[in-house]
Every structure is written in C-alpha cells, then in structure tokens.
Amino acid sequence: MMAGPKMQTSSSHATLYMFMGLMLVTGALNAIMLKFQHKITAPMSPGAKPSHFDQPFLQASFMMLGEFCCMLIYLWTRNPEEADAAKAVPGWIFIIPCCCDWLATAFVCISVDFIAVSVMQMCRGSMVIFTCLLSHVVLGRSQQKFHLFGVTCVICGISLVSYSALEGTAANSHVSVGIMFCIFAQIFQASMYVYEEKIMSRYKVQPLQLVGWEGLWGLGVAAVVLPILYSLGLADTPGAIYQMQSSNILVISMVLGVFCVALFNFSGANVTQRSSAVARSTIKISSTILIWIVELAMGWNTFSFAQLVGFILVAVGTLVYNRIIILPAFETDESMPIVNKA
Numbered sequence: 001m002m003a004g005p006k007m008q009t010s011s012s013h014a015t016l017y018m019f020m021g022l023m024l025v026t027g028a029l030n031a032i033m034l035k036f037q038h039k040i041t042a043p044m045s046p047g048a049k050p051s052h053f054d055q056p057f058l059q060a061s062f063m064m065l066g067e068f069c070c071m072l073i074y075l076w077t078r079n080p081e082e083a084d085a086a087k088a089v090p091g092w093i094f095i096i097p098c099c100c101d102w103l104a105t106a107f108v109c110i111s112v113d114f115i116a117v118s119v120m121q122m123c124r125g126s127m128v129i130f131t132c133l134l135s136h137v138v139l140g141r142s143q144q145k146f147h148l149f150g151v152t153c154v155i156c157g158i159s160l161v162s163y164s165a166l167e168g169t170a171a172n173s174h175v176s177v178g179i180m181f182c183i184f185a186q187i188f189q190a191s192m193y194v195y196e197e198k199i200m201s202r203y204k205v206q207p208l209q210l211v212g213w214e215g216l217w218g219l220g221v222a223a224v225v226l227p228i229l230y231s232l233g234l235a236d237t238p239g240a241i242y243q244m245q246s247s248n249i250l251v252i253s254m255v256l257g258v259f260c261v262a263l264f265n266f267s268g269a270n271v272t273q274r275s276s277a278v279a280r281s282t283i284k285i286s287s288t289i290l291i292w293i294v295e296l297a298m299g300w301n302t303f304s305f306a307q308l309v310g311f312i313l314v315a316v317g318t319l320v321y322n323r324i325i326i327l328p329a330f331e332t333d334e335s336m337p338i339v340n341k342a
Contacts, residue, residue, distance in 0.1 A: 016271070020283055023267040027287040030260035032294055033253050034059060034109055035117045042247040044239030053250060055240040056109030057222075057229055062254055063105050064098075064218030066261025071212025073266050078206065085204040091213060093199055098217035100192035102225075107185035114178025115165055116301040118292040118311075122161045123182040125314035128154045128321050130190035138194050146320055146330040153317025158183070160310030167306070207269040285315045 037059065041050035078086070111120050132151050135141040165175050199205060229235035244251050271283065288311065295301040319325040 019267040019270040023264055023271055023283050024287055024290065026260040026264040026267065027284060028290040028294065030063075030257055030264060031117050031121060031287070031291055033257040033260065034112045035300065037250060037253050037257070038113055040243075040247055040250045040253070042243040042250060044236060044242055046242075051243075053240070053243055053247075054113060055235065055237075055243075056113070057106050057226060057235045058237055058240045059109040059254075059257075060102055060106040061219070061222035061226065062258055063261050064102060064215050064222060066258040067101075067211045067215025067265065068219055069212075069215070069258065069262035070208045070265045071216060073262070074206060074208035074212050077208075082206055082209075086206075086209060089203045089205055089209075091216075093203075094210070094213035095217050097192040097195045097199070098214040099221060100188040100195070101214050102218050102221050104185040104188035104192065107181045107188070111178040111182035111185070114174045115182070116295055118288060118295050118301060119161055119165045119179070119307070120182050121288040121291055122307070122311050122314050123158055123179055124186060124189075125154050125318055126158050126183045127186040127190045127193075128318055130187050131193060132321070134190050134194045139197065144330070146323065146327060149327070149330050150317040150319075150321030153313045153320065155317075157310045157313030157315075157317060160306050160313065162310075164304040164306035164310060167304075208265065211265045285318060288315075 037053050040053050042053065043050050108120065108124070111123075115123075129151050132143055132147055136143055162179050165179065196210060200210070226235060226237050230237050244254065268283075292301070292311070296303060316325065320327060320330075
C-alpha cells in the first residue's frame with residue numbers, strides 16, 4: 001500500500017526537524033566541549049602535577065579530523081552525477097580556506113581559555129563585519145543600507161557583550177585577550193567564507209565535499225605545524241597526548257567533539273538542502289542561547305542584562321545582514337538576497 005502525499009509530507013517534515021535538532025545540539029555541544037576540556041586537569045608527564053588541558057592547536061586539529069569525517073560521509077552518500085562533477089574540482093584549491101579555518105579554529109580555542117563560551121559565541125558574530133569588508137574588496141560586492149545597518153547592530157552588540165564580560169572581574173586583561181583572540185579569529189573565518197564563495201561560483205562543489213577537503217588538508221597542516229610549534233615552545237603535543245592517556249574523560253570529550261563537528265556539518269548540509277540556508281543561519285544563532293543556558297546551569301557564567309541585550313543586537317544584526325529580517329526602510333531596488341554559507 002503506497003503512502004499518501006500527506007504521510008510523505010509529514011515524514012519529510014519530521015526528517016527536517018530531526019536534522020535541525022541535531023544541528024542545534026551538536027553545534028552547542030561542540031562549543032561546550034572546548035570549555036569542558038580546558039577545565040579537565042591531568043599530568044603532562046610521569047610524576048608531574050595535574051594541569052589544565054590548555055592545548056588549542058591540538059583541539060583545532062581534532063576539529064579538522066571531524067571535518068575530514070564529512071569527506072567519508074560525502075563519498076558514501078554522493079550520487080553518480082556528483083561523483084562526475086567532483087572529478088573536475090582540483091583538490092589544491094581548498095588549501096587556502098583550510099589554512100584560514102585551522103587558524104580561526106585555533107584562535108577560538110585559545111579564546112575559550114579566557115572567556116565564557118557564550119561570550120565567545122557572541123563575539124564570533126563579528127565575522128559579519130569582516131565578511132562585509134572582504135565581500136566589497138575581494139568580490140566587488142556593493143554593500144546596501146541593510147548590510148551597513150546589520151554591521152552597526154553587530155558592532156554595538158559585541159561592544160555590550162565585551163563590556164559585560166569585563167565588568168566586575170579582576171582578570172580584565174585576561175578577558176580582553178580572550179575577546180581579542182576570538183574577534184581576530186573571525187578575520188580568518190570571514191576570509192574562508194569569501195574564498196569559498198569564490199570557489200563555489202567557479203566549480204560545482206557539494207557542502208560536505210568542501211568541508212571534507214578542508215578537513216583533509218587541515219590534518220596535513222596539523223602534521224606540519226604541531227612539531228614546529230612544539231620546537232618553538234608554543235605547544236606541547238607530547239604532553240597533551242600524555243594528559244589524554246591519563247584521563248579517560250578527556251579522551252571521551254575529544255572523541256565526542258570530533259563526532260559533533262562531523263554531525264553538525266552533515267545535519268547542516270541536510271537542513272540547507274531540505275529547507276534553506278536561512279534556517280541554517282537561524283539555528284546557529286539559536287545554539288548561542290542553548291550554550292548560554294547550559295553555562296548558567298553549570299555555574300560557568302552569571303546572568304548579565306547587558307550581555308542579553310548585546311546578544312539580541314548581534315542576532316538582529318546578523319539576521320538583517322543576511323536579509324532573514326527585512327526592514328523596508330533600508331531596502332533599495334538593487335537589494336539582492338544574500339545568505340552566507342553557515
């Protein structure tokens with residue numbers, strides 16, 4: 001007996017909601033895992049005192065492993081037409097966005113050592129500012145009034161979030177460093193998105209294929225960079241590995257983080273395919289709310305009205321910039337729907 005149209009539609013909606021929920025949870029969980037890992041203490045060598053897991057570059061490398069898993073998913077799920085199209089895409093073109101992604105991820109991981117995860121997530125909204133600038137310079141895209149209004153809202157929002165994070169804390173310098181690292185990371189993140197947009201305008205690239213290639217090159221970058229950073233005294237990968245050997249919960253959290261990255265990108269690709277990039281962008285904003293709730297529940301952060309207002313401004317600015325919220329007063333005849341890849 002064949003299923004009726006209503007049953008098929010209901011099943012399709014249920015599948016979409018499942019992927020939306022998976023994207024929301026894995027996105028929030030991945031960010032929370034970064035903070036959780038840093039709070040874990042374990043010795044870095046035999047007989048040494050336990051110390052916090054302060055290994056941002058290794059954490060970034062594990063996230064690249066999660067992105068590489070998307071390549072395996074892509075190879076498993078692609079159809080013959082996508083397989084033929086993939087042959088025309090040279091793998092080397094993903095090196096630049098991969099390096100940008102690796103650096104952005106590493107700087108974000110550094111920032112989590114100094115600031116709350118929710119503050120980090122809100123400060124990541126500054127990517128809209130740099131995307132606006134780079135889109136104009138690199139892509140030659142004219143910025144409309146609603147773009148500028150959105151960027152203004154984001155700047156005001158991040159200023160409020162930064163103020164709330166600095167207010168009432170003795171370690172103002174540390175918080176400032178964390179915020180600066182997070183915002184600095186968004187320069188590389190925005191560069192990656194603009195470059196990817198350029199790639200996808202020339203080649204037919206599937207989202208999972210794109211993320212998978214960046215993950216593959218990211219592992220190569222990690223294999224080269226981590227030994228260099230160790231020799232310079234900027235990273236202690238052998239010590240980090242010993243910490244993981246000494247802490248089962250640390251290993252579990254690292255593995256869970258890898259799966260979260262893979263599932264986040266997989267579910268995100270499905271949400272975009274079954275709904276739109278608008279839905280994907282909205283879910284990413286919603287994950288910040290979930291992260292904030294978890295932080296408050298676990299006592300990692302305290303409620304701040306300034307932070308709440310700042311988050312609302314960042315969210316509104318992002319939604320207006322991407323034309324998810326349309327304000328007629330800022331629209332012109334030349335306005336075109338623009339939604340950045342999430």
